[in-house]
Amino acid sequence: MSHKSDIEIAREAKKRPIQEIAEKLDMTFDDIIPYGHDKAKVSQDFINSVQDRKDGKLILVTAINPTPAGEGKTTTTVGLGDGLNAIGKKAAICIREASLGPNFGMKGGAAGGGYAQVVPMEDMNLHFTGDFHAITSAHNLLSAMIDNHIYWGNELAIDERRVSWRRVVDLNDRALRDVVTSLGGVANGFPRQTGFDITVASEVMAILCLSKDLADLQERLGDIIVAYTRERKAITCRDIGADGAMTVLLKDAMQPNLVQTLENNPAFVHGGPFANIAHGCNSLIATKTALKLADYVVTEAGFGADLGAEKFMNIKCRKGGLAPSVVVCVATIRAMKMNGGVAKADLGAENVDAVKAGCPNLGRHIENLKSFGVPVVVAINHFVTDTDAEVQAVKDYVEGHGSEAILCKHWANGSAGTKDLATRVAEIADADMGSFGPLYNDEMPLFEKIETVAKRIYRADEVLADKKIRDQLKAWEEAGYGDLPVCMAKTQYSFSTDPNLRGAPTGHSVPIREVRLSAGAGFVVVICGEIMTMPGLPSKPAALTIGLDEAGDVQGLF
């Protein structure tokens, strides 16, 4: 049992040169583009050259609704990947990139935890391979070209009041949420009110993560709706003429990043869209590339299964032609207890009844996941205070729901703690037991898609939406966007839209506050609560204590 912090463990990692990690996936040094000695991108030429290969098995890691106790979804993704390698399988993991900006507010974090981490941790919390900077540049080039178009005569007749495309910055900067630009006279353009979001909220991020290749990327960028005319005609990025230049800015960023786990196994870390106004998964191109190179690919989805797995299935798999062979749902004894009504301070004491009382949250996720036609395994991410009786209670409950729960100790023991899980997951994947299908077909009307998710996944009685919202959805259907999936933005803490409603609530309703069209990414965002797309810094931001120590090591970032 380790008493070291994640950062201490990460810094003691015996990293191997990145070309050795690439070799594990049969890539040569020429097939990768090194970024330092411990990071690389997989070259587009190499990706093109492997398109005819057979795909490996895709394994999705998701979780119960998050609680303050923590679930360890990324930790389990890493641990399962290492476990598969440890039992002799050729496996890779695919996870998301972290955003730089928020690390200067709250402390940044590891990718994973304990002895199941991806390194180099520092780089992944800072500039990494520059992907997010490229997205920021591409997004803001479009912004500048919109204002420039208006400045030079506005041939497209853009209504300056209806420019929906904002600007982005990869920082927490509340002062930029709401701004007036182009002040200062004739030479600076036409003043208008707009604002900045954080880079991960950019539609460009969602597009990069859903594009199959550079041609698809440019097509999707071109489809972005940036503004409307007075007659409500949509103006796209293609109308502005920015799609080609944006693609050039993003061509390097489109190539998946390769790093390694603490056990020197390959990890793709690429893309990081918001999990509320976007789909919250790592890039499609990373997942698809990994499937060409490894026999088993373990990936994860954001938040709990009601949001993350639902979007993984209905958005990412639909658009990418992916089909998971097995889903691992992560749960912890502590989170079960919190779902069972125990306060965080009391989580250390054995409480089998509370565990049992909390299990219905897990049970519903299992049912939901099975409804996609995929086998489900529960991973109990072990914590030191868990008792045998508590673990057994979860196992029994899960067995009663036609699934199985496996105890995992990767946080403390790395791959030695996930061999059971890895063995079982590989067996299920190899047996091809699933018959994956998304929850709804493309042809279903948009409002019915929302109802389908709300009723079948959230188990709500009804969806509440005023006429304006229903009319907007109909207008988009008439404009040709009716075949898009819906991207739900609601609280991750509950099946319902009330973050305090833990467990497995029923009888609730889902009120829709707003709908937005992400025409480039290819989904309709359905907002059911407060969505913050530009965080602020706290009164004592982490930045105040971040610095280099005398050895040149970064302090205060973690």
Add this chain to the structure above:
Amino acid sequence: MSHKSDIEIAREAKKRPIQEIAEKLDMTFDDIIPYGHDKAKVSQDFINSVQDRKDGKLILVTAINPTPAGEGKTTTTVGLGDGLNAIGKKAAICIREASLGPNFGMKGGAAGGGYAQVVPMEDMNLHFTGDFHAITSAHNLLSAMIDNHIYWGNELAIDERRVSWRRVVDLNDRALRDVVTSLGGVANGFPRQTGFDITVASEVMAILCLSKDLADLQERLGDIIVAYTRERKAITCRDIGADGAMTVLLKDAMQPNLVQTLENNPAFVHGGPFANIAHGCNSLIATKTALKLADYVVTEAGFGADLGAEKFMNIKCRKGGLAPSVVVCVATIRAMKMNGGVAKADLGAENVDAVKAGCPNLGRHIENLKSFGVPVVVAINHFVTDTDAEVQAVKDYVEGHGSEAILCKHWANGSAGTKDLATRVAEIADADMGSFGPLYNDEMPLFEKIETVAKRIYRADEVLADKKIRDQLKAWEEAGYGDLPVCMAKTQYSFSTDPNLRGAPTGHSVPIREVRLSAGAGFVVVICGEIMTMPGLPSKPAALTIGLDEAGDVQGLF
């Protein structure tokens, strides 16, 4: 003679793996941090390990006042570096990085030209190794922390009307020149008017380029003045507490970038501060590192010698303890003719009288450069239409000024065209003929420093400054900033402040419009004309035609 474009020549380059270029300077693969296979950074650890080595000889390339005919200063820098290598010397060049943003307005350019270029051209015009993105992030983190400080109670009593620190973006975006931020209510802070500059105009850029090491970088970042209180007390970046976090964001960017010339010789391309409101030279750390690794280091300064070389000597050399062994002043026959009154359309015809009439511009630069105690050689950068008589006229004129002019044909022939120049430059450098000293000492009052530059370099009769400006300079002297050098911001097209006054004007005066304190970079900016720190895009920006072709190559960027 080549009829290929710069980009065609660059794309045909037989690049060597970057580790081979590093080996030419006796660096191993472990001493560098690769960024792809053709770019690298020199690691900070390696830089630390070579500090006790003897320095090579420093050669500055500067030029006459720029004309629309072009001079080819970077081309000559590259050609001379290749020429030195061709005659068996261990030589490296040091030039500046290009800014990404402007390439989407006007087409980007090569570093050098013809057969004297640095590659990879595309990467250097796009994200390169991410240095400018890091500068943007560090700059804007400070901006966010200033507004955040005010938001959470404003303990430092910052006067919101006197926040001088703006934000930056590496794009041409006129809409951001003048903005009002923090609109939208209590949660977004206190509305105030501010704006964005382009990243290269950031004081962080100037600081990165003048810092000896990371400790010096953090010290200088801390010294930045970001705002004033109502009582006009200066508030620094250190007061805000951002210097440590900014240093962390800049730690990779501080490491010099290594690329190669078309002839596979080492080229350091690092840093790119404005040449008007800053000093316009590549980074001090790149130059100093190159001097530890090569026997001859060829570097360049921005604009003509009146601005660029003056700042190189009085700012960069002063702060870095550098002393150039020889200065090469680039001139072209065409530029001499334009200085002699010939219109651009008529430059193709032989006109020895016009060449002679234009020579005094060159002559004055030679005199000025000699006043720094350094030997001067003139490089005549050959153009196809130059006649022997025209070339001889320049050679005769230069000889009459106690210097020598050498014809160079590197644009067409690479190093074969600069062997004469390289041989002579190496001879002079080896002879240690110079006794370099800056133009004024630290103790001289600020206004006298301005007068010294204006009278001795620009040959002006007087400096015009109203009482407010003189009082401001005195106030800075009282506050302890009197020992800083001055950084002149005036037109590059003339010795005077009138861009149309070519040749070698006298009897003019230098009116000061404004003075600004760059307390972190460590100079007082003296503005004598219109200075634009945020360009706009033209009506048909290059971005409209930039894109990837079917082979995945970038089109329209050059």
